[in-house]
Amino acid sequence: MKKALATQGIPRTVWALGFVSLFMDLSSELVHSLLPIFLVNTLGAGVLTVGVIEGVVEATALIAKVFSGAISDFIGRRKGLILLGYGLAALTKPLFPLATSAEMVFLARFLDRIGKGIRGAPRDALIADVAPPAIRGACFGLRQSMDTVGAFLGPLLAIALMLLFHDDIPLVLWFAVVPAMLTVMLIAFGVSEPEREEKSHTFHSPIHIDVLRRFSRGYWWVVIVGAVFSLARFSEAFLVLRAQQTGLSMTWVPLVMVVMSLFYTLSAYPAGKLSDRISRTSMLVIGLVLLIAADVILALAQSVLGLMVGVSLWGLHMGFSQGILATLVADTTPRELKGTAFGIFNLVSGIFMLPASVVAGLLWQTYGSAVCFYAGAVFAVLTLALAPRLPHRKYHID
Numbered sequence: 001m002k003k004a005l006a007t008q009g010i011p012r013t014v015w016a017l018g019f020v021s022l023f024m025d026l027s028s029e030l031v032h033s034l035l036p037i038f039l040v041n042t043l044g045a046g047v048l049t050v051g052v053i054e055g056v057v058e059a060t061a062l063i064a065k066v067f068s069g070a071i072s073d074f075i076g077r078r079k080g081l082i083l084l085g086y087g088l089a090a091l092t093k094p095l096f097p098l099a100t101s102a103e104m105v106f107l108a109r110f111l112d113r114i115g116k117g118i119r120g121a122p123r124d125a126l127i128a129d130v131a132p133p134a135i136r137g138a139c140f141g142l143r144q145s146m147d148t149v150g151a152f153l154g155p156l157l158a159i160a161l162m163l164l165f166h167d168d169i170p171l172v173l174w175f176a177v178v179p180a181m182l183t184v185m186l187i188a189f190g191v192s193e194p195e196r197e198e199k200s201h202t203f204h205s206p207i208h209i210d211v212l213r214r215f216s217r218g219y220w221w222v223v224i225v226g227a228v229f230s231l232a233r234f235s236e237a238f239l240v241l242r243a244q245q246t247g248l249s250m251t252w253v254p255l256v257m258v259v260m261s262l263f264y265t266l267s268a269y270p271a272g273k274l275s276d277r278i279s280r281t282s283m284l285v286i287g288l289v290l291l292i293a294a295d296v297i298l299a300l301a302q303s304v305l306g307l308m309v310g311v312s313l314w315g316l317h318m319g320f321s322q323g324i325l326a327t328l329v330a331d332t333t334p335r336e337l338k339g340t341a342f343g344i345f346n347l348v349s350g351i352f353m354l355p356a357s358v359v360a361g362l363l364w365q366t367y368g369s370a371v372c373f374y375a376g377a378v379f380a381v382l383t384l385a386l387a388p389r390l391p392h393r394k395y396h397i398d
Contacts, residue, residue: 011131014143016186016187018142020191024089025150026154027150030157033240036240038105038173048362048365051362063351085119089115095108095111097174124140124329124342127140129193134276137276155261159252159254215332221389228386229383231379232376232379233291233376240253246304248307256307259311259312271323299371299373326342328390360376
C-alpha cells in the first residue's frame with residue numbers, strides 16, 4: 001500500500017491551487033514590496049503605524065480562517081469559499097493606487113486580508129483532501145513553492161515598473177489588478193474537489209468543547225509551537241524598511257522581497273519533500289535556526305551586502321517552516337475536521353501575530369531597528385525550546 005502511494009503523482013487540483021497562489025502572490029507582493037515606503041515616504045506614516053497596520057491585518061487574516069475552515073467542513077465543500085476569498089482580495093487591488101491616506105491603505109489591506117482569511121483554511125484543507133498521505137509534504141511544499149514564485153516575480157516586476165515609470169508608485173500599483181483577476185478565472189475553471197458522501201450535517205462552533213476534544217495531543221503542540229513562532233515572525237514590511245535604512249533607493253527597495261522570495265521558493269518544495277522521508281520536526285528546527293541567524297545578521301547589518309545575507313536566511317527559514325507547519329496540522333487531524341483544524345491553528349497564530357508586528361514597530365520607533373530584530377531572535381529561541389514536543393511521525397494515514 002505504501003509503495004503504491006509513493007508512486008502517485010501530485011494531483012491536478014494541487015497544481016491548479018499552486019498556480020492560483022502564484023498569480024495572487026505576484027499581485028500582492030508587487031503591492032507589498034512598495035507599500036511600506038508608500039506609507040512612510042508618500043503618506044507620512046510612522047514605523048509604529050506600519051507595525052499596527054500589518055499586525056492588525058495579518059492577525060485578521062489568520063483569525064478569519066477559523067470560521068471558513070469550520071464552514072467548509074460543515075458544507076462538505078471547499079471551492080466556493082476559496083473562490084470567495086480570492087475574489088474579495090482581487091477586488092481590493094484597485095484601492096491601493098487610489099489611496100490618499102494611511103487609513104485608506106488600512107481599509108484596503110484589511111479587506112484584502114479578510115479575503116485571505118476566507119480562502120486559507122479551505123484551500124489547505126482541500127490540498128489535504130486530495131493529497132496522497134505518502135506525498136503530503138511534497139504537495140504542501142509544491143503549493144508553497146509556487147506561492148513564492150509569485151512572491152519573487154511580484155517585487156521584480158515592481159522594480160521594472162518603477163524604473164519604467166520613474167518611481168510613480170500609484171501608477172505601478174495599478175499593474176497588480178491583472179494577475180489578481182486571473183486567479184479568479186483559474187479557480188472557477190481549473191480547481192475541482194473530490195466527491196463526498198452525502199450526509200446530514202449539524203453546524204457547530206469551531207471552538208466547541210466537543211470538537212476540541214477530538215484533536216490529538218500532537219495537534220495541540222503544533223498549535224502552541226505555531227503561536228510562539230508567530231511572535232518571532234513579524235511582518236516582512238520591516239525588511240523593506242530596513243533595506244531603505246541601509247541605503248537602497250526607492251526603486252530598488254523591492255529587491256529585498258525578490259531575494260527573500262527566491263530563497264523561499266528554492267527551499268519550500270525540497271524541504272516539504274524531504275519531510276516525507278525524515279522527521280518534520282527536524283526540518284522545523286532547521287527553519288528556526290535559520291531565523292535566529294537572519295535576525296542577528298539583520299540587526300548588525302551596516303551594508304546592502306549584509307542586509308541581503310540576512311534576507312536570504314529569512315527566505316530559507318520560511319521554506320523550512322511554513323509548509324512544514326501546515327503539513328503537521330494535516331498529519332495530526334482527522335479527515336472530516338481538517339478545515340476546522342487549520343482554522344483553529346490560524347486563529348491562535350493570529351492572536352499572537354497581532355502583538356508581534358505592533359511590538360516590532362514600537363521597538364523600532366523607540367530603540368531602533370537592531371532591537372526589533374534581536375527581539376525576533378529571542379522569540380525564535382523560545383520556539384526552538386518547544387520544538388521537541390512536536391510529533392515525530394513522518395505522516396498520518398487518515
